Amino acid sequence: MKRAQLSSIVLLICLTAVPSWGTMAKPTSMDGWLHIVWGDSDPAAPAAQQHRKILLTDDAGHTTELTMSNELLRGGVFRWNGRRVRVFAAAEVAASQPVPVAALRLMADPRAPGEELGGVSGSQPWISLLCKFADVADEPKDLAFFEGMFANQPGGLDHYWREVSYETIDIVGSTAIDWVILPGIHTSYVPTPGSGTSADLTQLFDDCTAVVDLFVDFSNGGTPFAGINLMFNDVLDCCAWGGGRFATLDGISKTWRTTWEPPWAYANEGVIAHEMGHGFGLPHANNWDGDGNPYDSPWDVMSAATSYAVDDTTYGRLGKHVNAYHKDQLGWFAAERRYEPAADSDTTIQLDHTALAESSNYQLIRIPIAKSDRWYTVEARFRSGDYDASLPGDCVIIHQVDPNRSEPAWAYDADDPPANFSDNEGTMWRVGELFSDGAAQINLRVDAQTDTGFVVTIITGDAGNLFEDGFENGDTSTWSDAIGGAL
Numbered sequence: 001m002k003r004a005q006l007s008s009i010v011l012l013i014c015l016t017a018v019p020s021w022g023t024m025a026k027p028t029s030m031d032g033w034l035h036i037v038w039g040d041s042d043p044a045a046p047a048a049q050q051h052r053k054i055l056l057t058d059d060a061g062h063t064t065e066l067t068m069s070n071e072l073l074r075g076g077v078f079r080w081n082g083r084r085v086r087v088f089a090a091a092e093v094a095a096s097q098p099v100p101v102a103a104l105r106l107m108a109d110p111r112a113p114g115e116e117l118g119g120v121s122g123s124q125p126w127i128s129l130l131c132k133f134a135d136v137a138d139e140p141k142d143l144a145f146f147e148g149m150f151a152n153q154p155g156g157l158d159h160y161w162r163e164v165s166y167e168t169i170d171i172v173g174s175t176a177i178d179w180v181i182l183p184g185i186h187t188s189y190v191p192t193p194g195s196g197t198s199a200d201l202t203q204l205f206d207d208c209t210a211v212v213d214l215f216v217d218f219s220n221g222g223t224p225f226a227g228i229n230l231m232f233n234d235v236l237d238c239c240a241w242g243g244g245r246f247a248t249l250d251g252i253s254k255t256w257r258t259t260w261e262p263p264w265a266y267a268n269e270g271v272i273a274h275e276m277g278h279g280f281g282l283p284h285a286n287n288w289d290g291d292g293n294p295y296d297s298p299w300d301v302m303s304a305a306t307s308y309a310v311d312d313t314t315y316g317r318l319g320k321h322v323n324a325y326h327k328d329q330l331g332w333f334a335a336e337r338r339y340e341p342a343a344d345s346d347t348t349i350q351l352d353h354t355a356l357a358e359s360s361n362y363q364l365i366r367i368p369i370a371k372s373d374r375w376y377t378v379e380a381r382f383r384s385g386d387y388d389a390s391l392p393g394d395c396v397i398i399h400q401v402d403p404n405r406s407e408p409a410w411a412y413d414a415d416d417p418p419a420n421f422s423d424n425e426g427t428m429w430r431v432g433e434l435f436s437d438g439a440a441q442i443n444l445r446v447d448a449q450t451d452t453g454f455v456v457t458i459i460t461g462d463a464g465n466l467f468e469d470g471f472e473n474g475d476t477s478t479w480s481d482a483i484g485g486a487l
């Protein structure tokens with residue numbers, strides 16, 4: 001039953017019996033497309049905050065905001081985001097309020113966007129729509145700026161996504177449409193500009209796409225646009241937003257990767273790359289300090305997007321690479337670039353840095369943690385390429401991944417306490433340093449640096465008695481403390 005119908009029924013009953021909303025509550029279900037939309041405040045703001053909205057769009061195009069515990073998203077955002085679901089409401093609420101969810105079920109997916117679950121490959125053309133609020137005349141950047149942002153040359157987003165994905169994706173065919181005027185004034189879409197989460201993302205999407213629909217063919221002559229950047233000429237609420245939206249445009253019903261961008265967002269292309277990353281389904285990356293701030297790892301555009309980033313005179317701070325877990329989740333490592341050690345194994349391999357386009361070595365080590373849902377990813381990072389050149393250092397980075405966290409990948413930090421911002425030595429594993437998770441019987445040593453990465457030795461399980469450093473007794477459980485203090 002649709003919520004609008006329920007509301008009518010509730011209204012009728014209220015007229016006669018006047019019960020409270022609480023006693024009215026009856027579980028009800030809704031089917032639709034679930035989308036997670038992430039909101040990011042200006043990196044220049046004193047206290048960066050993340051926000052997350054979970055939205056359900058039904059087949060009629062009505063969008064409802066949901067609230068639910070992380071427990072209901074078991075299996076992680078890649079399992080649920082963009083999927084067709086049935087939600088069971090915990091209570092009936094007023095139409096303008098988010099619906100609390102008691103249960104969630106994956107449904108058959110008859111109109112999925114034609115991609116493997118979680119993976120992103122092939123051409124992904126985006127269209128940037130430049131939308132002015134009816135009462136704001138300013139045009140912060142011109143059309144040429146937004147067209148040039150998509151270029152396939154260093155600093156352009158087509159070039160960027162090709163490098164980050166090893167040419168698994170491109171955004172060739174992306175374009176921009178010159179400024180148009182929305183039907184509503186600024187505060188009709190954003191009641192509290194610059195703060196809170198008040199921006200009406202649904203109305204902004206619906207109105208901005210409707211205004212340009214007279215001269216934009218979203219079906220794009222048979223190769224529909226993959227994503228839509230909504231570029232606005234004034235601030236939204238707290239944030240720039242990125243995620244997805246299910247809608248029917250020019251006869252195409254599907255999930256459109258979508259971002260909502262205020263002027264401070266397109267002042268730095270790294271922010272646009274970050275929001276497009278949300279559009280591709282990526283959550284935030286995090287570091288090891290356990291605070292609620294996911295913008296404190298400089299190793300991923302999906303964390304501290306503009307820190308340790310390459311500067312461009314036109315497009316500001318550019319995007320960086322995403323961490324190896326994120327690339328792996330999107331299907332961007334060919335099988336021959338992934339290494340997963342067997343149990344009770346001792347292997348030395350060459351690990352090339354992840355910005356290297358043409359690598360004949362491994363670029364990702366994935367180490368499962370036995371008897372858990374978690375694993376480690378190991379990657380090499382060099383200050384190299386057009387986007388990673390300003391990173392804090394050349395080193396090996398180790399993430400612990402737990403898909404059930406809202407930010408699954410946390411960059412491991414051996415310092416005690418972990419650094420608030422992960423440009424520290426404890427996060428950077430260098431030649432001679434040892435990583436050990438004694439309980440999981442996982443040990444890793446950085447043996448040497450090469451022109452393109454590092455030589456590393458991975459020892460799992462009972463094979464851990466071979467290092468020539470005094471630990472030959474195999475009791476590797478003592479290593480963690482030694483490592484933690486040694487850096």
Ligand SMILES: [Zn+2]
Binds near residue numbers: 038039040
């Ligand atoms: Zn974000």
